[in-house]
Amino acid sequence: MRLAADGLGGERGGETVFSGISFMLGEGEALTVTGPNGIGKSTLLRVICGLLPASQGTVGFSGGGEAFPDVASACHYLGHRNAMKAELGVEENLRFWQDFLGEPHLPPFEALEMVGLGDIGHLPFGYLSTGQRRRASIARLLVSYRPIWLLDEPTSGLDKASEAQFADLMAVHLEDGGMIVAATHLPLGLKGARELRMGKAAD
Numbered sequence: 001m002r003l004a005a006d007g008l009g010g011e012r013g014g015e016t017v018f019s020g021i022s023f024m025l026g027e028g029e030a031l032t033v034t035g036p037n038g039i040g041k042s043t044l045l046r047v048i049c050g051l052l053p054a055s056q057g058t059v060g061f062s063g064g065g066e067a068f069p070d071v072a073s074a075c076h077y078l079g080h081r082n083a084m085k086a087e088l089g090v091e092e093n094l095r096f097w098q099d100f101l102g103e104p105h106l107p108p109f110e111a112l113e114m115v116g117l118g119d120i121g122h123l124p125f126g127y128l129s130t131g132q133r134r135r136a137s138i139a140r141l142l143v144s145y146r147p148i149w150l151l152d153e154p155t156s157g158l159d160k161a162s163e164a165q166f167a168d169l170m171a172v173h174l175e176d177g178g179m180i181v182a183a184t185h186l187p188l189g190l191k192g193a194r195e196l197r198m199g200k201a202a203d
């Protein structure tokens with residue numbers, strides 16, 4: 001499997017945010033995207049998975065077979081918002097996502113165990129603390145399989161122990177041949193990850 005971006009450009013509100021971004025990722029490879037606030041890291045992730053159109057260039061995914069014929073089908077996108085219903089139970093939210101996304105991987109209760117929330121799957125998502133919400137959203141990555149994880153500041157709100165636990169989950173995903181693109185201001189503990197540093201073009 002291979003994820004390739006070639007001369008990618010992105011816009012927000014009709015203004016160019018970035019241009020000319022190229023990279024290639026193979027199985028087991030990770031890319032961290034760094035740079036100052038507002039430089040376009042989140043925009044880049046959204047362009048990669050097709051939530052926003054590319055203003056220039058292309059992004060493609062190959063080798064995913066019938067299950068993952070294109071880049072959009074191959075991606076898990078973990079954005080700033082947690083994409084969970086506050087009134088539904090945590091496990092219920094995960095069951096919804098597994099039914100919606102298909103390609104079942106871990107059962108919801110097991111995914112919650114993996115992020116240390118095994119005992120609160122029955123609580124409404126809205127009752128959870130900030131860090132617990134983030135951990136439940138990370139569990140979403142585990143209930144359905146996707147080869148590419150696009151992660152937008154995934155560890156924001158996590159304590160040190162949860163950061164380490166998430167680093168282990170990312171390592172397993174990479175060992176299994178997955179790929180990760182993560183926008184971050186913090187070290188993620190991704191061994192061997194390449195870095196794409198976004199900055200303002202020189203005038």
Ligand SMILES: Nc1ncnc2c1ncn2[C@@H]1O[C@H](COP(=O)(O)OP(=O)(O)OP(=O)(O)O)[C@@H](O)[C@H]1O
Nearest residue numbers: 012013017035036037038039040041042043044183
């Ligand atoms: N809907 C929108 N309309 C117009 N401009 C927008 C819109 N959404 C974002 N922007 C602008 O696009 C630029 C890139 O934003 P983006 O969220 O991609 O940055 P970022 O690098 O992820 O920032 P941060 O590190 O703060 O998360 C910013 O200047 C932002 O204000």
